[in-house]
Each structure stands twice: as C-alpha cells, then as structure tokens.
Amino acid sequence: MxxxxxxxxxxxxxxxxxxxxxxxxxxxxxxxxxxxxxxxxxxxxxxxxxxxxxxxxxxxxxxxxxxxxxxxxxxxxxxxxxxxxxxxxxxxxxxxxxxxxxxxxxxxxxxxxxxxxxxxxxxxxxxxxxxxxxxxxxxxxxxxxxxxxxxxxxxxxxxxxxxxxxxxxxxxxxxxxxxxxxxxxAPSIDGLPYVNRAFLPQDPYQPAPTATDRRLAADGRTGWLRDAVHGGRGYLEANIVGSRGCPYDCGFCGAAWSANPDIKIRVRNPQNIIGELDELHARHGVTAFRFVDDLFLGVRSVIKEHMQVFADNRIGERYMWDATGRINILDRLSDDDLDVLVNNGLREVALGIESGSDRMLAAMDKRITAEMTERVTRRLVAHGIGVKGYFILGYPGETREDLDTTVRHIGNLWDIADRNPGEIRVSVFEFRPYPGTPIWRTLVSDGYNPDELLAYGDVDLTQNGADESMRQRDEFNFSVGIQFGDVPLDDVRATLATLTREQHERNHTEPEIAA
Missing domain, CATH: 3.40.50.280 (Cobalamin-binding domain)
Structure with a gap:
C-alpha cells in the first residue's frame, strides 16, 4: 500500500x-x-x-x-x-x-x-x-x-x-x-542513544540560504558555507536537543517549571553533543544545526564549559549552529564571551522577547525589560550574531497601548539590525492558553470555561494580506477564538499579519555575495 x-x-x-x-x-x-x-x-x-x-x-x-x-x-x-x-x-x-x-x-x-x-x-x-x-x-x-x-x-x-x-x-x-x-x-540524557533520523521525514533538511548565511559566506571565514551558498548547492541542517527542562516559570509556557515539577533539569555533556554533530555530518553530510531545547544558552557557567570544549574540537571551523537563549543571561556575557560564541560557529539566537511593554513582561514573569532586550540585541547583532525574536500578541490584560508599544519595539529592533552586521527575524503569534501553565490556572480561577479554553481552531490569516508571507507559518495559525486583552481579535490578527508581511519583505532584500 x-x-x-x-x-x-x-x-x-x-x-x-x-x-x-x-x-x-x-x-x-x-x-x-x-x-x-x-x-x-x-x-x-x-x-x-x-x-x-x-x-x-x-x-x-x-x-x-x-x-x-x-x-x-x-x-x-x-x-x-x-x-x-x-x-x-x-x-x-x-x-x-x-x-x-x-x-x-x-x-x-x-x-x-x-x-x-x-x-x-x-x-x-x-x-x-x-x-x-x-x-x-x-x-x-x-x-x-x-x-x-x-x-x-x-x-x-x-x-x-x-x-x-x-x-x-x-x-x-x-x-x-x-x-x-x-x-x-528522568533517564540519563547522555545515556540515551542519538536520534535515528530515519524516524524524521524532514530532518535533516535543506533550507533556503538566509541573509545571515550570505553574509557569513561573503566574509570567507567558513569555506564550506561559501562554497555551498555561492555554488548553489545549499547545505543540510538538522535539529538537535542539548538539554531537558527549564528553570523559568513564564506564564504562557508549557515548559514552565511549575507545570513540570517532576522534570529534573539536565544538560548534555558537550562531548556527547559533539559526538552527535559529527555522526550527523558523517552519515548525512550535515553542517548546520539548530538546538531546539528550551534554553541551550540559558546558564552562564554551562555556556562557558560548552564553548571551551567546542573550541577544543574546532566546531566553528566545521559547522554553524543556532540556539535558544535567555535574554537576562546573555545580558551578563562579556564582549569576549560573545566573540567566543561567534568563533565557535553560532549563527543565530532565538529569544523569547514576547512584548515591548514592561507591564506585560512583568505579567508574563519574563524577568526582562524592553530596554534589556534592545541592549542584548544590539550587542548580538554587532557581533554578527542573528536574532530570531518571538512575540505574543493578545495576552490577557494587554491594552492597545501595550500592543502599540510592542509594534514600536519591533521597529526599534529592526532599526538596530539595519545598522549592524547581524540580522533580526521577528516571529509573531496570537496568544493561546495551554493547560497546566501558570496563566491557565489564572484564567480558570477568573471564571473562564476550560472547554472554551481548549476549543482550538485553525485561522486563515491570508485575508489580512499576508499571503506568501504566511505560507511557511501555516502550522502556527491556530486560536481558541477568545479575546483575552482589550484589543479586538481582528485587530490583533491584522497586526500580526502586517508584522509578518514586513518581516517577509525584509527576508527578501538580501545582499548579493561577491564572486
């Protein structure tokens, strides 16, 4: 069959x-x-x-x-x-x-x-x-x-x-x-076998080169990347997990520690990680990796330990990688620390920015501020490290002023990127409640019906003019159809579509590589 x-x-x-x-x-x-x-x-x-x-x-x-x-x-x-x-x-x-x-x-x-x-x-x-x-x-x-x-x-x-x-x-x-x-x-994370990629129909995969790829290829530091991008062959990328568990309690997140008191936070030994990188390269020809665990760059001492081992194994000469990061931790890194990350192959950091409103960030228990986000972003992109920023619109209690502040904040981040070698990609989502999270407990205690909070449905945002820009994020367009903040859902979705379209346009104004 x-x-x-x-x-x-x-x-x-x-x-x-x-x-x-x-x-x-x-x-x-x-x-x-x-x-x-x-x-x-x-x-x-x-x-x-x-x-x-x-x-x-x-x-x-x-x-x-x-x-x-x-x-x-x-x-x-x-x-x-x-x-x-x-x-x-x-x-x-x-x-x-x-x-x-x-x-x-x-x-x-x-x-x-x-x-x-x-x-x-x-x-x-x-x-x-x-x-x-x-x-x-x-x-x-x-x-x-x-x-x-x-x-x-x-x-x-x-x-x-x-x-x-x-x-x-x-x-x-x-x-x-x-x-x-x-x-x-909680089995030993280093004792688990490396993932058999035969179980994953789309991993490893060949992504379209990004603006960051083109810039890195143009500066000549990574010969294999220049050959792959300039020669039109592309490269293979694979997703990988470097740790399990999260010590933070962001209100909306299913990985919040209060929703997972049984999860012991474990970080893989850097040699164990490198073993998987090398195996993926040997078996599949993978040269780019994306760490998708909750916070690969989330503990300063762990970052330093991993980067020393990465340097000893010349990871930056052989591979490039993206990772999740925590803004308040990255804010404490020195310029020398950021140089070490770059030299070890870091291409992009995914950050949970969520909002440009300090009031909403406090409501989410993010333990960051908008000013801190701009400071960290400026330092990252100045070092040539790309930033992928995630944002949530329509969070409970969000006002029109909060939403407008977030839109201005995104504009500020784009302006910072325009003046520096690193790029920023913005990914915006409509808030949806997940059972077990801190905000779920608050919503239920405030009288929301759990059946209504679970009534997920897909949303077609192309009606807002996003069309091609929405194509690659079709899987993320779902909602429970409830207005949790002061801004009507139609306005939240129109803002989401406008920001997505602008990011899509920015993605397609990439510099050409010199021959």
Missing part, C-alpha cells in the same frame, strides 16, 4: 510493535496545508530510537509533516496493524488525536503522553474516543514505553503510568519500585 510508505523508520519484514503518530494541527482533508516544512518531532523520535535499540520494530507517522487528514491517518494506522499506537497529546492537536483514536481498530492498544496528557490526565482517560487507551505515560517516556512494548502487564510496576480500570472506570496507576523510578522518569 503506497500510504504505508509514509511510515518512517519501521522495518517491513515483521510485525510492527508500535506506530507513533504525530497528529495534524488541523484536518488537511478539509483545507490542504500550505507550508512545506514543519519542525521535527524529536521527542517522539527519541522514544522510537530507544525502543528500536531495545529490539522492537517501531515507526513514526508524522501526519503534520505529510499534511494528512483524520481519515487518511487512521486508515494508514489500521492498515499497518501495529500492536500499539502511540500519540503525543498537545492542546492544539488534542481534538485531532482523539478523532483519530476513535477510528482505530479495537485490536490496536493505545498509549499516550505529552503536555496535554500530563496536564489533564483524568480528562483524557475519561474521553470515550480514547476507548483503546491502555497506558497514559506522564513525563519522559523512553524507558517506560520500551517496558510497555515488552509486556503490557508491566504497567502495574511503572511509575507515573495511568490507565482506566475496566471494572470501576476510575483511574488506576502503577506502583513502582522507588529505586527504579528515578531512571525511568
């Missing part, structure tokens, strides 16, 4: 032990997706890789990456006939996941995990569409998923694994050996 070819990483020689399903953000049978790239499901690939190395035949069906609808996704799973189907439940995709689960053959056992399962386990267990659900795994799943594949009855001794008792209909859970629980709930 041709559709089975969409399953990644599985062997077709024997029974499929598990098929892990990344549900689509919306039903693409109703409106086809427009973007041609989506971020890889690294967490799911970690679980699949661990299970594969434990001897199980597993695969990944990334319905979002392939633009599949509900019916087609369920049809592929039923045709593959795995013993288990696994789903990562997220608030925006929960309805899609539940509708797919309802269409699975009764003989396929279902296991689920993810932020939504962790935040609302009883709601998931009680959902009649999850009738095949035999294990709800809270937190990091590698070790416990492999144990479930070995023997479903082991769930009775696995920590933080829940199911619905078939007789009483109430929640049941494993009673674990305390000595074994720590390794099962």
């Amino acid at each position: 041709q559709q089975l070819a969409l399953i990644s990483g599985a062997a077709d020689t024997h029974t499929l032990d598990a098929l892990f399903i990344n549900a689509p953000l919306r039903d693409y049978d109703l409106r086809p997706r427009t973007n041609d790239y989506t971020l890889p499901v690294l967490g799911m690939a970690y679980i699949a890789t661990y299970a594969q190395q434990a001897g199980f035949n597993v695969g990944v069906l990334d319905a979002e990456a392939h633009g599949l609808g509900i019916e087609e996704t369920a049809r592929i799973v039923n045709s593959a006939k795995p013993r288990w189907a696994g789903m990562n439940l997220l608030a925006p995709t929960y309805e899609m996941s539940a509708k797919i689960a309802a269409k699975l053959d009764p003989g396929i056992a279902l296991m689920v995990g993810g932020h939504h399962a962790k935040a609302m386990p009883d709601r998931v267990l009680a959902d009649p569409r999850m009738c095949n659900l035999r294990a709800l795994v809270l937190g990091e799943g590698e070790v416990r998923v492999a144990a479930l594949l070995e023997d479903e009855n082991r769930r009775r001794t696995l920590p933080s694994v829940l199911w619905r008792d078939p007789i009483s209909g109430t929640r049941a859970g494993g009673i674990a050996d305390p000595k074994a629980s720590a390794q099962m709930l």
